[in-house]
Amino acid sequence: MKPAPARLAATLVAIALLSACSHPAPPPPPPPQVDVMVVKPIDLPIVRTMVGRLAPTLTAQVNARVTGNVLSKDYREGGDVKAGQLLFQIDPAPLRAALDAQLAALAQARANAANAEMIATRNKALVARGLIARQTYETEAASARTAEAAVKQAAANVEAARLNLSYARVTAPISGRAGIADVTVGALVSASAGTPMTTVERIDPIYALFSAPYAQVAPLIQAQARGAYDSAGSAPRARLLLPDGQTYAETGKLDFTDMAVDPATGAVQLRAVFPNPQRILLPGLFVTVKLDVGMLKHVFLVPQQAVQRDAKGAFVYVLGRGDKVEQRQIVLGEMHGADWVVRKGLADAERVIVDGVQKVHPGAIARAAVVPTAPASAH
Numbered sequence: 001m002k003p004a005p006a007r008l009a010a011t012l013v014a015i016a017l018l019s020a021c022s023h024p025a026p027p028p029p030p031p032p033q034v035d036v037m038v039v040k041p042i043d044l045p046i047v048r049t050m051v052g053r054l055a056p057t058l059t060a061q062v063n064a065r066v067t068g069n070v071l072s073k074d075y076r077e078g079g080d081v082k083a084g085q086l087l088f089q090i091d092p093a094p095l096r097a098a099l100d101a102q103l104a105a106l107a108q109a110r111a112n113a114a115n116a117e118m119i120a121t122r123n124k125a126l127v128a129r130g131l132i133a134r135q136t137y138e139t140e141a142a143s144a145r146t147a148e149a150a151v152k153q154a155a156a157n158v159e160a161a162r163l164n165l166s167y168a169r170v171t172a173p174i175s176g177r178a179g180i181a182d183v184t185v186g187a188l189v190s191a192s193a194g195t196p197m198t199t200v201e202r203i204d205p206i207y208a209l210f211s212a213p214y215a216q217v218a219p220l221i222q223a224q225a226r227g228a229y230d231s232a233g234s235a236p237r238a239r240l241l242l243p244d245g246q247t248y249a250e251t252g253k254l255d256f257t258d259m260a261v262d263p264a265t266g267a268v269q270l271r272a273v274f275p276n277p278q279r280i281l282l283p284g285l286f287v288t289v290k291l292d293v294g295m296l297k298h299v300f301l302v303p304q305q306a307v308q309r310d311a312k313g314a315f316v317y318v319l320g321r322g323d324k325v326e327q328r329q330i331v332l333g334e335m336h337g338a339d340w341v342v343r344k345g346l347a348d349a350e351r352v353i354v355d356g357v358q359k360v361h362p363g364a365i366a367r368a369a370v371v372p373t374a375p376a377s378a379h
Helices: 004-022 093-128 134-166 214-225
Strands: 033-038 042-063 068-073 086-090 169-171 176-178 196-213 237-241 252-261 267-274 286-303 308-310 313-319 325-329 331-336 339-344 351-355 367-370
Touching: 042 176, 042 214, 042 267, 086 196, 093 134, 196 214, 196 286, 214 252, 214 267, 214 286, 237 267, 267 286, 286 331, 286 351, 313 331
Parallel strands: 033 367
Antiparallel strands: 033 351, 042 196, 042 286, 068 086, 086 169, 176 196, 196 267, 237 252, 237 286, 252 267, 286 339, 308 313, 313 325, 313 351, 331 339
């Protein structure tokens, strides 16, 4: 018969074995659930954002071309004017008197020329009959030619005086918006000093002037050198963001690219032209210019939170066959809004894990919940 301690130990072992047989081991935990996005390749515009300043497409400084007192101002400051429209009236009386004097001088010159021609014609007949010396005739003929030249000079003086009289009416050299008047009624303006009177600017269309680092616009410059933008319809598009954050309704076109790089900044000067029929855009306004400089072919957009990094670079987790997690190394481009642009590493219709990446590891099984793909838009 076994001692009491031995019997107690045997009893405890038997109880433990019976307990283990009656309670099986718990099942393994279910695969974690993750959110996945089915990626599709897209062609994505390359958009560069730069700060620019608006400028008129034409600027005409209106200066006094004759000397005199301003009699009237005949336009509305800040209003639109047409080419040839009257802006100011300068006192024409002295100019009209100068024209009359030149007309009188022309009449006298013509009378002198007629008299000299008559004498030359008479002396020609007398020379032929031997009644006067040939030298006398030649002298009179030269006088007649001099008198005819004086007529032409007087006629030119008349035209100059008539032109000066027309300058008393100061008109708009171009169609556009007229600025504030630089002179007042009664002011004396000078032709020799070229007194500024006002400025007319064409602001429909209007320019946006901006600059960008050469590296950012290199594809655009190379395409332009190949003649890709020879027609207006093929020029890169541009859009404007106004200071209040609103997007300007009209789309512009790249109009000019400087072929030199500023050595101080490494930037290239560019210019876009925008329709401005409502005159909303004004010269001098600072705006944000968004310029399409090219197109990325067959790229993918992946949410920022899906992209991880290790010593090899950027990667994402994808769900492969049998819902097995795979680590995929990728090549990133730039940010597109809240998404990364993936240039290489993904294929069409792959399922990228966008939420729950901390729950999985390569080779594990995961259950997928598909989230919709947001449509791509330019930023």
